[in-house]
Amino acid sequence: MKKKILVIGGSGYLGSKFCEYNLSKNYIVHCLDNCIYRNRYSILQLKKNKNFKFIDFDIRKKYHNKISYSAVVIFAGLVGDPITNKYKTLSKKINIEGIKKIINFYKNQNIRLIFMSTCSNYGFVKNEIATEKTKLSPKSIYAKQKILIENYIISLKKKSKFCPTILRFSTAFGLSLRPRFDLTINEFVLNAFLGKKIEIYDHLTWRPYCHVIDFCKVINNFLNLDYKKVYFNIINVGSNKNNFRKIDIAKRIKKIIPKFDYIIVKGSKDPRDYRVNFDKLSNLIGSKPFVKIDFGIKEIINFLKNQKNPKKFLKYGNYFIK
Numbered sequence: 001m002k003k004k005i006l007v008i009g010g011s012g013y014l015g016s017k018f019c020e021y022n023l024s025k026n027y028i029v030h031c032l033d034n035c036i037y038r039n040r041y042s043i044l045q046l047k048k049n050k051n052f053k054f055i056d057f058d059i060r061k062k063y064h065n066k067i068s069y070s071a072v073v074i075f076a077g078l079v080g081d082p083i084t085n086k087y088k089t090l091s092k093k094i095n096i097e098g099i100k101k102i103i104n105f106y107k108n109q110n111i112r113l114i115f116m117s118t119c120s121n122y123g124f125v126k127n128e129i130a131t132e133k134t135k136l137s138p139k140s141i142y143a144k145q146k147i148l149i150e151n152y153i154i155s156l157k158k159k160s161k162f163c164p165t166i167l168r169f170s171t172a173f174g175l176s177l178r179p180r181f182d183l184t185i186n187e188f189v190l191n192a193f194l195g196k197k198i199e200i201y202d203h204l205t206w207r208p209y210c211h212v213i214d215f216c217k218v219i220n221n222f223l224n225l226d227y228k229k230v231y232f233n234i235i236n237v238g239s240n241k242n243n244f245r246k247i248d249i250a251k252r253i254k255k256i257i258p259k260f261d262y263i264i265v266k267g268s269k270d271p272r273d274y275r276v277n278f279d280k281l282s283n284l285i286g287s288k289p290f291v292k293i294d295f296g297i298k299e300i301i302n303f304l305k306n307q308k309n310p311k312k313f314l315k316y317g318n319y320f321i322k
């Protein structure tokens with residue numbers, strides 16, 4: 001029987017790539033989303049595939065679904081520090097209450113569930129490279145909400161039937177049907193391409209990065225792994241080789257786009273600073289080649305070169321809800 005996957009938040013940046021990836025594997029993909037940013041273009045494209053179905057639904061509502069799936073993958077939420085700060089009450093309703101409704105619906109079913117968490121949970125890690133055992137030090141509402149759900153899932157061990165896995169993602173880069181240009185690499189490349197000077201705050205702070213396609217591959221690896229290996233497990237997703245400081249990224253982009261103009265600004269806008277270790281991931285799925293950031297930079301440049309109006313992408317991100 002064909003694999004049938006439910007992708008919650010599948011019209012977003014990472015979710016739409018994940019839907020596309022699984023459709024290319026000939027799986028049946030149901031995407032549940034309310035397109036909170038009016039991000040329906042991805043759905044229009046995905047709908048061209050007969051194995052795709054869109055469920056227009058807001059996870060704040062009472063959830064019910066009679067269809068049985070091989071796995072449920074949760075991407076949905078208000079994603080990022082700025083948007084969760086801007087819409088505090090709404091983010092609580094979606095990122096905590098809404099996500100709990102989905103988890104509560106599936107917790108007593110014999111099903112695999114993957115919850116997308118974030119390496120942002122590490123927040124600030126000095127003199128250490130964070131492993132899954134490192135004490136979390138969230139610096140934002142967004143990360144605190146992710147940790148709350150992580151803890152909620154873990155609290156269900158021995159009280160439930162499902163098989164959940166928590167993946168802590170690095171910061172993404174690369175393209176999808178709903179690209180976001182409010183994330184460091186994508187944002188820097190877009191501005192460099194447009195010849196816009198940018199200010200770089202916290203230029204010495206570290207973060208791990210991961211290409212969108214690698215997230216898709218890793219999630220699918222997890223869906224196929226032995227039950228015991230993924231059951232209530234928490235895993236960082238990314239590559240040891242893709243930890244960078246913001247300044248390293250700016251310099252790499254400048255090598256490729258010499259006109260890139262930026263200034264280093266003193267003072268801090270974002271206290272997060274963390275390097276992450278991904279050995280647990282490679283021990284589970286084997287060591288895979290991860291996309292290097294230079295590839296991602298060139299991929300975005302080529303994409304922008306083919307756009308009639310690349311400036312429009314300055315608005316592509318989680319900035320405001322219409």
Ligand SMILES: NC(=O)c1ccc[n+]([C@@H]2O[C@H](COP(=O)([O-])OP(=O)(O)OC[C@H]3O[C@@H](n4cnc5c(N)ncnc54)[C@H](O)[C@@H]3O)[C@@H](O)[C@H]2O)c1
Nearest residue numbers: 009011012013014034035036058059075076077169171172
């Ligand atoms: N993008 C990254 O760098 C990154 C890094 C770490 C973790 N993550 C996690 O990956 C997931 C996806 O992130 P993304 O960058 O694709 O974000 P995104 O904002 O592009 O996608 C989120 C999706 O959730 C949907 N959504 C929001 N509220 C909803 C609601 N009430 N009901 C139904 N759907 C709703 C949105 O419409 C959107 O399609 C998130 O859980 C995020 O925390 C992302």
